[in-house]
Amino acid sequence: AKADGRGSVRLFEPAMEAEVRRRREVELELSAALENGEIRAYFQPQMGADGTTVVGCEALVRWLHPRRGLVSPGEFIPVAEHSGLITLLDMYVLREACRTARAWPGIKLGVNLSPADFLSHDLAERIAAILAETGFDPSRLEVEITENLLVGNQPEAISILARLRAMGMRIALDDFGSGYSSLGYIRRFRIDSLKIDRSFTQNIGQTDDAPAIIDCVVRLARALGVSVTAEGVETREQLRYLKSVGCHNMQGFLFGPPMPAADFEAFVRRQGSA
Numbered sequence: 001a002k003a004d005g006r007g008s009v010r011l012f013e014p015a016m017e018a019e020v021r022r023r024r025e026v027e028l029e030l031s032a033a034l035e036n037g038e039i040r041a042y043f044q045p046q047m048g049a050d051g052t053t054v055v056g057c058e059a060l061v062r063w064l065h066p067r068r069g070l071v072s073p074g075e076f077i078p079v080a081e082h083s084g085l086i087t088l089l090d091m092y093v094l095r096e097a098c099r100t101a102r103a104w105p106g107i108k109l110g111v112n113l114s115p116a117d118f119l120s121h122d123l124a125e126r127i128a129a130i131l132a133e134t135g136f137d138p139s140r141l142e143v144e145i146t147e148n149l150l151v152g153n154q155p156e157a158i159s160i161l162a163r164l165r166a167m168g169m170r171i172a173l174d175d176f177g178s179g180y181s182s183l184g185y186i187r188r189f190r191i192d193s194l195k196i197d198r199s200f201t202q203n204i205g206q207t208d209d210a211p212a213i214i215d216c217v218v219r220l221a222r223a224l225g226v227s228v229t230a231e232g233v234e235t236r237e238q239l240r241y242l243k244s245v246g247c248h249n250m251q252g253f254l255f256g257p258p259m260p261a262a263d264f265e266a267f268v269r270r271q272g273s274a
C-alpha cells in the first residue's frame with residue numbers, strides 16, 4: 001500500500017492484510033477440499049414452459065466444510081478465480097455432474113464456467129476428455145458463460161466456444177440483463193440460450209418496466225431462435241407472467257432449490273407421478 005502523506009490510506013492496511021491472509025487460507029483449504037471430497041455438485045431443477053415438467057438441471061457447487069458446514073459458492077468462487085484454482089474446481093464439478101446426470105435420461109445439464117477458465121488454451125480438450133471419461137452425451141450439456149467473457153471479444157475465447165459447439169454442446173448466456181449484455185452477442189457468439197437474471201424475474205409485479213423487458217427479450221430471443229430460461233422464479237405470479245409471454249424454461253425456489261443428487265432424483269420422480 002502507498003502512503004498519501006496524510007496517513008489516511010494506512011488505516012486500511014491492516015484490513016487489507018487480513019483480507020489477503022483470509023484469501024490465502026481459503027485457497028489452501030480449498031485445494032485440500034478438492035482432494036478430500038468436500039466439494040459436491042448440487043442440482044437445481046429447470047422446468048419446461050408448463051412449469052411442471054422437469055427438463056433439466058443446473059449443477060451448482062457446494063463445499064461441505066467439516067467445521068463451517070455447507071459453504072455457498074459466493075464465498076469461495078471469487079477466491080478460486082483469483083488463484084489458479086477455478087479451472088480445477090470447475091472441471092471437478094463438471095466431472096461430478098456428468099457422472100451423476102448420465103443416469104438421468106432426457107434431462108439437460110447446465111454447468112457454470114468462469115471467464116478465467118477460458119485462459120486455459122486446452123479448455124475444450126479438457127471438457128472433451130471429461131465427456132469421454134464419463135460417457136456423457138455432449139448434446140445434453142449446456143455450458144453457462146457470462147457476458148464478462150464476451151466483452152473483450154478475445155479470439156481465444158471465441159475459438160474455444162466454437163470448439164465446444166462443434167462437439168455438440170449448447171452455450172447459454174447467464175445472468176442476462178445484469179450487465180452489458182447486448183443482443184449483438186447472441187449472434188456474434190452463436191449463443192443457444194439466455195438465462196434472464198433473477199433481478200428481472202423478481203421485479204415482476206414490483207416495478208412497471210421489468211415485465212416489459214422480459215416480454216421484449218423473449219420475443220427477440222424467439223425471433224433469433226434462442227431459448228430463454230427465467231432464473232429466480234419464486235412466486236405463482238411470476239410463473240403466471242412468464243408463461244403468458246412464452247418463456248421456454250424456468251428455474252427457481254418456487255420449483256426447487258439446488259439439492260443433492262438423490263433429492264433431485266426423488267424430485268423428478270414426484271413430478272413425474274403428479
Ligand code: C2E
Binds near residue numbers: 061074089113114231
Ligand atoms: P448462478 O449461476 O446465477 O446460479 C444461480 C444462483 O441463484 C444459485 O446460487 C442458486 O442457488 C440461486 N437461486 C436459484 N433459484 C433462486 C431463487 O428462486 N431465488 C433466489 N434468491 N436465488 C435463487 P448459488 O448456488 O449460491 O451460486 C451463486 C453463483 O456462484 C452462481 O450464480 C454462479 O455464478 C457461481 N457458481 C456456482 N457454482 C459454480 C461452479 O461450479 N463454477 C463456477 N465457475 N461458478 C459457480
Ligand code: CA
Binds near residue numbers: 058144174
Ligand atoms: Ca448459472
Ligand code: CA
Binds near residue numbers: 174197231
Ligand atoms: Ca444466473
Ligand code: CA
Binds near residue numbers: 174175
Ligand atoms: Ca452469476
